[in-house]
Amino acid sequence: MNRNPLTVSVNGAEHVLSVPGDRRLLDLLRDELGLMGVREGCGVGACGTCTVLLDGVPVNACLTLAVTTRGRSVTTIEGLARDGELHPVQQAFLEERGFQCGFCTPGMILTAVGLLRENPSPTVEEVTDYLGGNLCRCAGYPDMIRAVLRGAERCREAGGRPSATPEGPEAARLRAMGKGEEG
Amino acid sequence: MGFDLLEPRTVAEAVELHARDGNAVFLAGGTALLILQRQGLPLPRRLISLRGIPGLDEITAGPGGGLRIGALATLRQVERHPLVVRRVPLLAEALRQVANVRVRHTATLGGNLAHGDYRLDPPAPLLVLGAQVRAVGIGGEREIALAAFFRGLFETALQPGEVVTELAIPPTPPSGGTYLKYALSSNDWPCVGAAALVALDDHGRCREVRLALTAVAAAPVLVRGLDELARGEPVSDRLAARLADIAAAQVEPVGDQRGSEWYKREMARVFARRALLAAARRAEAGPVGDGTKEPVA
Numbered sequence: 001m002n003r004n005p006l007t008v009s010v011n012g013a014e015h016v017l018s019v020p021g022d023r024r025l026l027d028l029l030r031d032e033l034g035l036m037g038v039r040e041g042c043g044v045g046a047c048g049t050c051t052v053l054l055d056g057v058p059v060n061a062c063l064t065l066a067v068t069t070r071g072r073s074v075t076t077i078e079g080l081a082r083d084g085e086l087h088p089v090q091q092a093f094l095e096e097r098g099f100q101c102g103f104c105t106p107g108m109i110l111t112a113v114g115l116l117r118e119n120p121s122p123t124v125e126e127v128t129d130y131l132g133g134n135l136c137r138c139a140g141y142p143d144m145i146r147a148v149l150r151g152a153e154r155c156r157e158a159g160g161r162p163s164a165t166p167e168g169p170e171a172a173r174l175r176a177m178g179k180g181e182e183g
Numbered sequence: 184m185g186f187d188l189l190e191p192r193t194v195a196e197a198v199e200l201h202a203r204d205g206n207a208v209f210l211a212g213g214t215a216l217l218i219l220q221r222q223g224l225p226l227p228r229r230l231i232s233l234r235g236i237p238g239l240d241e242i243t244a245g246p247g248g249g250l251r252i253g254a255l256a257t258l259r260q261v262e263r264h265p266l267v268v269r270r271v272p273l274l275a276e277a278l279r280q281v282a283n284v285r286v287r288h289t290a291t292l293g294g295n296l297a298h299g300d301y302r303l304d305p306p307a308p309l310l311v312l313g314a315q316v317r318a319v320g321i322g323g324e325r326e327i328a329l330a331a332f333f334r335g336l337f338e339t340a341l342q343p344g345e346v347v348t349e350l351a352i353p354p355t356p357p358s359g360g361t362y363l364k365y366a367l368s369s370n371d372w373p374c375v376g377a378a379a380l381v382a383l384d385d386h387g388r389c390r391e392v393r394l395a396l397t398a399v400a401a402a403p404v405l406v407r408g409l410d411e412l413a414r415g416e417p418v419s420d421r422l423a424a425r426l427a428d429i430a431a432a433q434v435e436p437v438g439d440q441r442g443s444e445w446y447k448r449e450m451a452r453v454f455a456r457r458a459l460l461a462a463a464r465r466a467e468a469g470p471v472g473d474g475t476k477e478p479v480a
Contacts, residue, residue, distance in 0.1 A: 133282065
């Protein structure tokens, strides 16, 4: 395999790498960068356990070629806490016991952070709809939905963005569109 | 064995790269390609990424109330775009039902069409909206009516080396539209998908009826011959049932894990009828399209 140069920001740190062209972002994050919070469930984009934020927008790491993240910013669950303090959505998942076995939890939390970046005050229906593609075999969904709503509240109280991730053009565009809809 | 990701900056350059290596494959969002890889098909050795071409994901107003959607716009960008929501809510409604939000953040509208899969949702609403595909190849640019675009199982009218650059959606008549998806789970591919657009005259009689079905033949089906029966007729359960029978006669389902050939045909009948009635109700309640006053943005 030809190796392709790749410079990408992962959890705020810039990595200069050389990757085989057919390597998935999922494998790069786990096998080369040791970020085990990114998990493979189905491998075909249907379960959500490999969710990462790409320029602030949730995507499936299993359906993303690593080389296509050149110059972009990736956030995994390991990159959410700041200075030893959990992200408000992580904290809310703890308080609402929004997990059992924990396998799906990183994907759930990152998807929730993606939702709150677009929509800081989601309704229960909007949370359910957005998280609809994240599967949990323990089926603790009601606790998770409460956790997302509590996380949203905390983010609003903190008055900040739901994530410290640099704002990518994609996220900015989606946010602008959301505003446009209300107008 | 090498593998390269080529990143042209213009469409002309992308087409040129393909002319030099006919085995190269254009890469848009990449979701379909990676699922195929997962299913055991090796990736092509050379991918020509269209992502870095500026302007290919723009969504702009077309003349007289239509729309132009760049091929590289993600499904999510399209479903949330104010112009789409306002002018062709039917398309936004359908895209919101595709897979899950992460896939929609990655997959593109142009890639979805070029993939030519028989069970995708977006082709159905785009067929009833009369969309035109703009494609560029080494020989130049051409427009292909979407109704003539899907040729068979994973087969489209695109020539080797031709790339979809844009979708043009013409202005729609004042009408009601809907997309109904029948699936085993909400994130799944459809067993049957039905898009309907109904325009009524001042007396509530059918002026125009359009219907397209997906996942019930080797390629999406734009149902023919509905207007002959419907034009001038008041909307009724009986009319919808007769139109649905016409639709069911035009599908040729391929049985898959979401339904046998017989089941899909019967569900095509059921969802065609429901979609037509729902679209007609929307047309009665407040049509969208030309001649209706658009809210001030």
